[in-house]
Amino acid sequence: MDRLKTARALALLTPALLMAGALGSQYLGGLYPCEMCHWQRWPHYAAIPLALLAILLRGQAIGRLFLALAALAILTSGAIGAFHAGVEYGWWEGLTSCSRVADTGGNVDDMLRNLMTAPVIRCDQAQWTLAGISLAGFNAIFSIGAAFTIFGLMMKARKA
Template sequence: MRREAFLSFARFVAIMLPFGLLVGALVSQYVGGLFPCEMCMWQRWPHLLAIAAAMAAIGLRRNPFGSGVFTLLAALFIATSGLIGVYHAGVEYGLWEGVTTCSTMARPTPGQSMLDSIMEARLVRCDVAPWSLFGISLAGYNALFSLGGALLIFALLRKWSRS
């Protein structure tokens, strides 16, 4: 594999992984009806930052050093989301205590006061997994994919820098 291919593939993973995970989160929210809790929202912010860093890396593709730095930054943001996912999954599995507040998704309808919409809104608890597959919650899957993807990017950047 050519040296440039390692950096190119690292940039590809750095933009597609957080984009795919965010799309999955939004589809599960708006199509599947799985409203996010506060810690779910915390996991989304680093992915948005990772996308911005990966876009900068793609924009700097003619400057390999700058592109590598922004790709590394994207990997760090992806890993951050994964670590938040580990924390959230631990809260869901009862391994430790998380935040003690609950969040709501209040959406007032026309003619409805904000207070009425808040009072009718569904509470979303951080310590209850609304969905799981093979015993792994969405937070757990975010942790697995994010940390695995970050490790892949780190490995690709290491190969790129050494070749």
């Protein structure tokens, strides 16, 4: 088993699938993201090209560096997700209370109308849960688990 190949695949698939789920739930499911949801997305957006570079530069030291950076980005998203889940569960207070999602295109009247009709999404209330776990909680579980798995595979490959 090629551990680095598995690690690279996991580094690409984890953020790609989590972002597909997040964007799908937003655009197909009508679950608008709060500000903290967006914070979780940015590290995944960074992890995807880093993982692609790791795949393209496999066999080189720089490829391992990009793989480690992708894993670190995935871990960062998971940490933000854990913080956000804690805010949703009332374990601690968040940094923001809510955000608005509004289309800023068009003329001034269109922008004002979009702003006034945009849903208010609170960061401290989960819009969806499964078995008591929010989307932020699932991001934390999957991202942190994947990041540690990637780092573990890298360490095992190094010893082999």
